[in-house]
Amino acid sequence: MIATLTVEERQRAIAVSAFLALCGVIMAIAGRDDLLGTHGVIVLLFGLGGIGLVLSKYFEPEPPQERLSHYYDDPTKVGIVLSLGWAVVGMFFGVWVAALLAWPDLTFDAAWASFGRLRPVHTSGVIFGFGGNALIATSFHVLQRTSRARLPDQFSPWFVLLGYNLFCVLAASGYLMGLTQSKEYAEPEWYADIWLVVVWVVYFLIYIRTLQRRKEPHIYVANWYYMAFILVVAVLHIVNNLAVPVSFGHAKSYSLFSGVQDAMTQWWYGHNAVAFFLTAGFLGMLYYYLPKRAGRPIFSYRLSIISFWGITFMYMWAGSHHLHYTALPQWVQTLGMTFSVVLLVPSWASAGNALATLNGAWDKVRDDATLRFMMVAAVFYGLSTFEGSFMAIRAVNSLSHYTDWTVGHVHAGALGWVAMITFGSLYALVPWMWKVERMYSPKLIEVHFWLALAGTIIYVFAMWNSGIIQGLMWRTYNDSGTLAYSFIDSLVAMHPYYISRTIGGLLFLIGAIVAAYNVWMTIRMARSQAAGTAEADRPVLHGAGAALQPGE
Amino acid sequence: MREFFHRRLERSAIGFVLAIIGVSAIGGFVEIAPLFTINETVEKAPDMRVYTPLELAGRNIYIREGCYACHSQMIRTLRDEVERYGPYSLAVESKYDHPMLWGSKRTGPDIARLGGKYSDAWHVAHLINPRDVVPQSVMPKYGWLMRNELKVDDLGLHLAAQRKVGVPYTDAMIANATADAFGQASPDGPYAGGVSERYGEATNVRAFDGEPGRLTEMDAVVAYLQVLGRLTDAAHSQSAAAGK
Numbered sequence: 001m002i003a004t005l006t007v008e009e010r011q012r013a014i015a016v017s018a019f020l021a022l023c024g025v026i027m028a029i030a031g032r033d034d035l036l037g038t039h040g041v042i043v044l045l046f047g048l049g050g051i052g053l054v055l056s057k058y059f060e061p062e063p064p065q066e067r068l069s070h071y072y073d074d075p076t077k078v079g080i081v082l083s084l085g086w087a088v089v090g091m092f093f094g095v096w097v098a099a100l101l102a103w104p105d106l107t108f109d110a111a112w113a114s115f116g117r118l119r120p121v122h123t124s125g126v127i128f129g130f131g132g133n134a135l136i137a138t139s140f141h142v143l144q145r146t147s148r149a150r151l152p153d154q155f156s157p158w159f160v161l162l163g164y165n166l167f168c169v170l171a172a173s174g175y176l177m178g179l180t181q182s183k184e185y186a187e188p189e190w191y192a193d194i195w196l197v198v199v200w201v202v203y204f205l206i207y208i209r210t211l212q213r214r215k216e217p218h219i220y221v222a223n224w225y226y227m228a229f230i231l232v233v234a235v236l237h238i239v240n241n242l243a244v245p246v247s248f249g250h251a252k253s254y255s256l257f258s259g260v261q262d263a264m265t266q267w268w269y270g271h272n273a274v275a276f277f278l279t280a281g282f283l284g285m286l287y288y289y290l291p292k293r294a295g296r297p298i299f300s301y302r303l304s305i306i307s308f309w310g311i312t313f314m315y316m317w318a319g320s321h322h323l324h325y326t327a328l329p330q331w332v333q334t335l336g337m338t339f340s341v342v343l344l345v346p347s348w349a350s351a352g353n354a355l356a357t358l359n360g361a362w363d364k365v366r367d368d369a370t371l372r373f374m375m376v377a378a379v380f381y382g383l384s385t386f387e388g389s390f391m392a393i394r395a396v397n398s399l400s401h402y403t404d405w406t407v408g409h410v411h412a413g414a415l416g417w418v419a420m421i422t423f424g425s426l427y428a429l430v431p432w433m434w435k436v437e438r439m440y441s442p443k444l445i446e447v448h449f450w451l452a453l454a455g456t457i458i459y460v461f462a463m464w465n466s467g468i469i470q471g472l473m474w475r476t477y478n479d480s481g482t483l484a485y486s487f488i489d490s491l492v493a494m495h496p497y498y499i500s501r502t503i504g505g506l507l508f509l510i511g512a513i514v515a516a517y518n519v520w521m522t523i524r525m526a527r528s529q530a531a532g533t534a535e536a537d538r539p540v541l542h543g544a545g546a547a548l549q550p551g552e
Numbered sequence: 553m554r555e556f557f558h559r560r561l562e563r564s565a566i567g568f569v570l571a572i573i574g575v576s577a578i579g580g581f582v583e584i585a586p587l588f589t590i591n592e593t594v595e596k597a598p599d600m601r602v603y604t605p606l607e608l609a610g611r612n613i614y615i616r617e618g619c620y621a622c623h624s625q626m627i628r629t630l631r632d633e634v635e636r637y638g639p640y641s642l643a644v645e646s647k648y649d650h651p652m653l654w655g656s657k658r659t660g661p662d663i664a665r666l667g668g669k670y671s672d673a674w675h676v677a678h679l680i681n682p683r684d685v686v687p688q689s690v691m692p693k694y695g696w697l698m699r700n701e702l703k704v705d706d707l708g709l710h711l712a713a714q715r716k717v718g719v720p721y722t723d724a725m726i727a728n729a730t731a732d733a734f735g736q737a738s739p740d741g742p743y744a745g746g747v748s749e750r751y752g753e754a755t756n757v758r759a760f761d762g763e764p765g766r767l768t769e770m771d772a773v774v775a776y777l778q779v780l781g782r783l784t785d786a787a788h789s790q791s792a793a794a795g796k
Binding site: 339474 | 559583615
């Protein structure tokens with residue numbers, strides 16, 4: 001990776017790594033009596049690692065000028081590997097926390113291994129580690145192809161990818177040590193949040209710099225979604241994480257907002273993390289890899305426009321459905337419910353558009369597990385958005401809220417939609433990136449597909465059952481007009497479902513391990529084969545002039 | 553025919569960026585901004601008190617251990633919830649909660665009105681091994697709370713940071729934060745009087761973990777759990793008034 005940087009970029013990489021190491025030293029000194037110091041050491045090691053990495057290859061020859069007539073895909077390749085690594089780690093922690101609810105003593109009386117500390121490692125590991133790395137990797141790939149422009153330079157993509165992973169490491173290690181803001185899906189503390197803002201600004205700049213230099217007159221729909229993902233996540237992240245640190249030597253901070261305003265801000269963030277991280281970004285993936293793999297154009301351009309702006313506008317109103325019947329004023333609840341229901345229109349427009357694109361290619365769906373991953377993802381997207389709109393209705397929510405039904409709903413979306421579209425896209429992308437004809441083993445993709453589908457269905461059915469039983473037991477009255485069940489009765493009734501949920505999750509984890517193995521073997525296969533198919537991945541020439549816009 | 557306007561928008565990267573920001577900003581602005589300006593959003597509760605330093609330390613441990621992942625602190629306005637847990641939660645009750653801990657999942661029961669429901673000894677036993685007192689429980693054991701000394705030397709900084717975000721701690725509270733943390737857990741010690749003086753006579757001053765000599769994380773957590781739902785009587789008086 002270093003050999004592809006120019007000398008000037010290598011110097012810039014060393015300077016940035018040195019600055020990072022300096023920040024680490026400052027954190028370690030200022031926070032020597034606090035866990036902030038431990039994180040300072042991690043930041044320092046990361047910076048030193050960056051310097052060492054560049055120095056080890058510093059005196060290698062500069063890359064040839066000819067590189068500028070190719071796309072720059074090295075960060076995408078590393079992003080794919082990181083994404084799969086996080087998938088295995090994040091899902092492993094998921095199976096562990098699932099098992100803890102059935103067998104609570106699997107914690108060995110160690111603080112770091114208790115449910116409350118492991119759970120965010122699972123959620124952040126899969127959302128930000130697995131999902132985020134996949135989004136960054138695929139967005140760099142899609143952006144260049146659909147713009148016919150090379151990434152602007154060779155340093156900033158690495159900064160974004162590796163800087164983002166530093167954020168993920170700070171997050172996960174922090175949770176295990178007990179560092180959390182307690183805001184769901186926004187748990188990392190203030191210094192990690194500030195770092196993510198820096199990374200994110202550079203990410204946005206890469207996007208806009210490449211788009212500005214594009215050779216295609218129109219910005220392709222996948223890029224609309226990737227841009228919405230980058231922009232809105234930035235706004236959500238900054239507003240929801242506004243906080244005052246106890247001191248600059250403390251990791252702990254206190255949220256600027258309190259009570260009802262904090263609750264509304266948190267769920268405005270929380271629901272739109274789902275919308276713009278877990279939906280918009282992955283719709284960007286869907287809009288590129290599904291038509292490419294199927295060999296069919298997107299069914300309807302106008303439907304794409306309607307669903308894009310519908311999602312961008314309406315999702316931002318929907319967060320308050322997380323707060324039905326609470327101390328949040330009713331007018332906000334009603335607005336949230338209304339927009340959540342109407343959201344079904346753009347959501348199903350996207351899902352329908354994806355499925356209609358497959359018309360004429362259904363034989364491929366039958367034969368090609370990679371395309372089948374994407375098809376099932378679109379189906380689960382349709383199903384879970386319908387379920388989401390349904391659960392946002394106040395009367396339904398009174399039963400479903402606080403129960404496992406919510407957990408089941410999230411996993412229908414996360415496993416069935418987000419993970420499936422990611423695996424499908426990665427299976428399509430990996431052979432392109434490593435210049436081989438196909439994945440190492442198509443049979444293992446088939447095995448992974450059925451493991452993932454079985455795991456998702458077992459998981460979701462288990463949680464539907466447990467959630468609805470729980471909700472009903474809590475509100476059941478006996479003939480004398482008193483509550484029929486104690487809370488612990490409802491917990492005991494959950495036991496078999498918690499076991500089956502663990503099994504479903506385990507199947508999904510095994511599938512992810514199979515995927516990681518398959519990708520690893522594909523990379524090894526590519527290395528043993530002679531290189532020389534690079535010419536294939538160049539844009540078609542239209543008239544005179546270079547087909548590809550070189551870097552800046 | 554005029555060109556379909558979206559075809560033009562798609563040709564401008566900056567235009568598209570601005571359109572996304574504009575369109576996405578509306579919903580949050582309309583729903584969140586008025587919550588800060590409409591007075592009725594948060595009820596008045598003149599008797600509302602702030603957390604003592606010990607309770608705040610306990611609350612921070614509650615956050616550290618991720619307790620909010622399984623316990624909500626928000627009783628909804630539904631009959632079965634009010635009968636199971638107590639009067640429904642009011643916005644004012646979490647007015648000083650930075651951040652709020654309303655929660656989103658009840659793997660365990662809601663604990664918005666846990667304060668005073670069980671004895672300190674029950675809480676200590678339950679936190680050390682939940683299955684000793686509730687055999688079917690799936691809650692983790694928190695034995696290290698009893699083993700860890702509570703970090704108190706920086707509580708003044710914590711209170712000062714809380715004041716910056718709007719919690720009305722006085723200078724005296726900030727200056728005496730560490731002493732008050734000791735005082736609240738050692739009723740016969742020299743610092744106990746200051747706690748009631750600054751935070752009110754109703755404040756619990758006890759050896760929460762059963763060991764007056766040591767100030768442990770268990771002291772802090774139990775002190776916090778015992779004050780849940782008891783910072784103000786607003787919810788109780790409202791439901792009593794409604795009952796008449």
